[in-house]
Amino acid sequence: MMTDTDPGSYSQILRWALQDSNDAAMASANWLAGDIDDDRPTVEELLDDPEAPLGNIEQAKGVFKTMRIVGETTADRRLGARLYAATIAAALVHHDTRISSQSDAAIERSLKALAEDGKMPSRLKRLASEALGKMA
Amino acid sequence: MTEDHPISYCVTSPVSSLLTGAYPPGQEPNFMSDARDHLNERESGFWPRTSWSRIELLNQVDADSDDKDIYEDLIQRYWPAVYAYVRSTGRSLDESSDLTQGFICDIILDRQLFHVANRQRGRFRSLLLTALKNYIRERYRYEARMRRGGRAVLIPLDSAEQVTQKSRDAKQPDEVFHAEWAGSLIRHVLDMCQRACRQDGLDTHWEIFEARVVRPSLTGEAAVSYDTLILRMGLPDVAQAANMMVTAKRRFSRYLQDEISKTVDEPTSAPGELSALLAALEGRS
Numbered sequence: 001m002m003t004d005t006d007p008g009s010y011s012q013i014l015r016w017a018l019q020d021s022n023d024a025a026m027a028s029a030n031w032l033a034g035d036i037d038d039d040r041p042t043v044e045e046l047l048d049d050p051e052a053p054l055g056n057i058e059q060a061k062g063v064f065k066t067m068r069i070v071g072e073t074t075a076d077r078r079l080g081a082r083l084y085a086a087t088i089a090a091a092l093v094h095h096d097t098r099i100s101s102q103s104d105a106a107i108e109r110s111l112k113a114l115a116e117d118g119k120m121p122s123r124l125k126r127l128a129s130e131a132l133g134k135m136a
Numbered sequence: 137m138t139e140d141h142p143i144s145y146c147v148t149s150p151v152s153s154l155l156t157g158a159y160p161p162g163q164e165p166n167f168m169s170d171a172r173d174h175l176n177e178r179e180s181g182f183w184p185r186t187s188w189s190r191i192e193l194l195n196q197v198d199a200d201s202d203d204k205d206i207y208e209d210l211i212q213r214y215w216p217a218v219y220a221y222v223r224s225t226g227r228s229l230d231e232s233s234d235l236t237q238g239f240i241c242d243i244i245l246d247r248q249l250f251h252v253a254n255r256q257r258g259r260f261r262s263l264l265l266t267a268l269k270n271y272i273r274e275r276y277r278y279e280a281r282m283r284r285g286g287r288a289v290l291i292p293l294d295s296a297e298q299v300t301q302k303s304r305d306a307k308q309p310d311e312v313f314h315a316e317w318a319g320s321l322i323r324h325v326l327d328m329c330q331r332a333c334r335q336d337g338l339d340t341h342w343e344i345f346e347a348r349v350v351r352p353s354l355t356g357e358a359a360v361s362y363d364t365l366i367l368r369m370g371l372p373d374v375a376q377a378a379n380m381m382v383t384a385k386r387r388f389s390r391y392l393q394d395e396i397s398k399t400v401d402e403p404t405s406a407p408g409e410l411s412a413l414l415a416a417l418e419g420r421s
Binding site: 028036070 | 386407
C-alpha cells in the first residue's frame with residue numbers, strides 16, 4: 001500500500017478553518033456541542049432536538065457556563081452566556097426539567113435576552129420564547 | 137526499501153512522529169539523500185519556505201549562506217505530494233522515486249522553480265502540480281524518443297491489463313496529489329501549533345486537543361475520555377477541559393488559515409483556496 005491518506009479526515013480538519021473564519025465564536029460553540037454529542041454537532045442540533053438526552057444538555061450547560069467566563073474574546077463570552085440560557089430553555093421545553101438553581105427572575109431575564117438577540121439563530125430564539133411561555 | 141514507503145509511515149504513525157515529520161532511522165527515502173547531496177554541490181541561492189512573500193524575497197536578496205537548510209525544509213514539505221502524484225499514475229516504486237528525485241533536482245533546484253514563480257500566478261498548489269505534470273510529460277517524450285532510437289519493445293497483454301486494472305482501482309493522481317498536499321500542510325501546521333502552545337504555556341491545552349481531536353482525526357484511534365484527562369492533568373471539571381480543547385483547536389485553525397493565505401496571491405483569497413482544496417479532496421473539482 002503506497003499511502004493510507006484519508007482525504008475524508010483531511011477535509012474534516014480543513015473545515016475547522018473554514019468554520020472559524022466564518023464565525024469564530026459560533027464555530028467554537030459548535031465544536032463544544034459536537035464534542036458532547038457526535039450525532040448533534042452544532043448547538044442548534046443539540047439544543048433544539050427533543051431526542052437529545054438530558055444528560056448531554058446538562059453537560060452543555062456546564063460547558064457554556066465556563067465559556068461565559070473563560071472565552072477568549074468578548075464575543076465568545078457573550079455567546080457563552082446566551083447558550084447557557086439556551087441549555088436551560090432546552091431542558092425546560094424538551095424535558096420539562098429545570099436544570100438551574102437560579103431564581104425565576106434571573107432565568108426569565110436571560111431567556112428574554114436570548115429571545116430578543118438578533119444575532120442568535122432563530123431556532124434558539126424560538127426555544128427561549130417557548131421556555132418563557134412554560135414558566136409563565 | 138520495502139513497498140511500504142515512508143509516506144505511509146508519515147500518515148499512519150503516532151502523532152508525535154507526524155508532528156516532527158521525522159523518518160525512522162535508516163528509512164529516509166533515497167531521493168531525499170540524493171537531493172541533499174545535490175544541495176551540497178550548490179554554492180548559492182536562497183530558498184523560500186512556502187509563502188509568496190518568501191518567494192518574492194527570493195528575487196530581492198542576494199545569496200544566503202543558510203540556503204541549504206531552507207531548501208531541505210521545503211523539500212521535506214513538498215515531496216510527499218509530488219511522490220504521491222507520481223506513484224498514483226501507476227508507476228513502480230523505483231520509477232516513482234526516480235521521477236520525484238528528478239523533479240526535485242531538475243525543476244525545483246536546477247531550474248529554480250521558485251525563482252521563476254510569482255504571486256500573480258495565483259495558487260502555489262496549482263503551480264507545483266502544473267510544473268510536475270509538465271516535467272512528467274517532458275520525461276515521457278524524452279524516453280519515447282530514446283525508445284524509438286532503439287529496438288521496439290512489445291508490452292505483454294497480461295502486464296498491460298494489470299496496469300489498466302491498477303489504474304481503475306487507484307484514485308485519480310490529481311486527487312492523490314491534493315490529499316498529500318493537504319496532509320503535509322496539516323502536519324506542518326500541527327507542528328507549528330504544538331510549538332506555539334508549548335511556548336505560551338498552553339501545554340495542557342495542546343495535550344487535550346491532541347488526545348481528543350488530533351489523534352482520532354488523523355489515526356482513527358479512540359478519543360481519550362475527559363474523565364481520564366481531567367484526572368491525569370488535575371483539572372477541575374470536564375467543562376474546563378472542553379474549553380481548553382477549543383482554545384487549542386481555534387489556534388490550529390488560525391495557523392491553518394495563515395499558512396493557506398501564504399500560498400495564494402492575496403490573503404483575502406485564502407477562503408477561496410481552502411474551499412478549492414476541499415473540493416479537490418472531495419472530487420468536486
